[in-house]
Each structure stands twice: as structure tokens, then as C-alpha cells.
Amino acid sequence: MSINISIHRTHRQFTDGLDTVEVEGNNVGDCLEDLIRQFPDMRNALFDKKGKLLNAVEIYINQKSAYPDELVKPVKDGDDIHITLMLAGG
Numbered sequence: 001m002s003i004n005i006s007i008h009r010t011h012r013q014f015t016d017g018l019d020t021v022e023v024e025g026n027n028v029g030d031c032l033e034d035l036i037r038q039f040p041d042m043r044n045a046l047f048d049k050k051g052k053l054l055n056a057v058e059i060y061i062n063q064k065s066a067y068p069d070e071l072v073k074p075v076k077d078g079d080d081i082h083i084t085l086m087l088a089g090g
Helices: 009-014 028-038 042-046
Strands: 003-006 020-023 057-061 080-085
Touching: 003 028, 009 042, 009 080, 020 028, 028 042
Parallel strands: 003 080
Antiparallel strands: 003 020, 057 080
């Protein structure tokens, strides 16, 4: 099963500049683990030390928010996952 993950510009430094990575999995968590298998530095960019998705990270499946419980949301062949970041500041 092939799923595409669109990588936020900020995270492309961890994917050798790739903006899209093909992964496999049955849910978002599986797909993110496959992404991390391919690009290990993505773990710290996405997860805290306890393995929880960072608060600033937002996940979309086919342009629809996966919140809440993003990691257990099912995906199917051909789906697109988008990783975005909430930016704040002043």
C-alpha cells in the first residue's frame, strides 16, 4: 500500500530536501514510523521524548484534519498525508 507524505518546508532538511516521501502503513502512525525508518532524524522533529506527537505538528489526510487521535487514523492506498506546523510568534 502506497501513501504519500508531503513534508513541511521546515522538515525538508531531514529528508534530503524531498518535499514528498512515499511510505507504507495502515494508519498515520504506521506511515510516520516508515518515514522515520527512511529518515531517522524526523523522529525528533515530530515526536517528543515520550513518543507523543509534538503540539506544533498538524496532520492532514487528503486535506482534512486528522485531529484528534491522528496516529490511529486509518489510511488507504493512494491517500496523501500532509505534515504541517503551527507557527506562532510576534
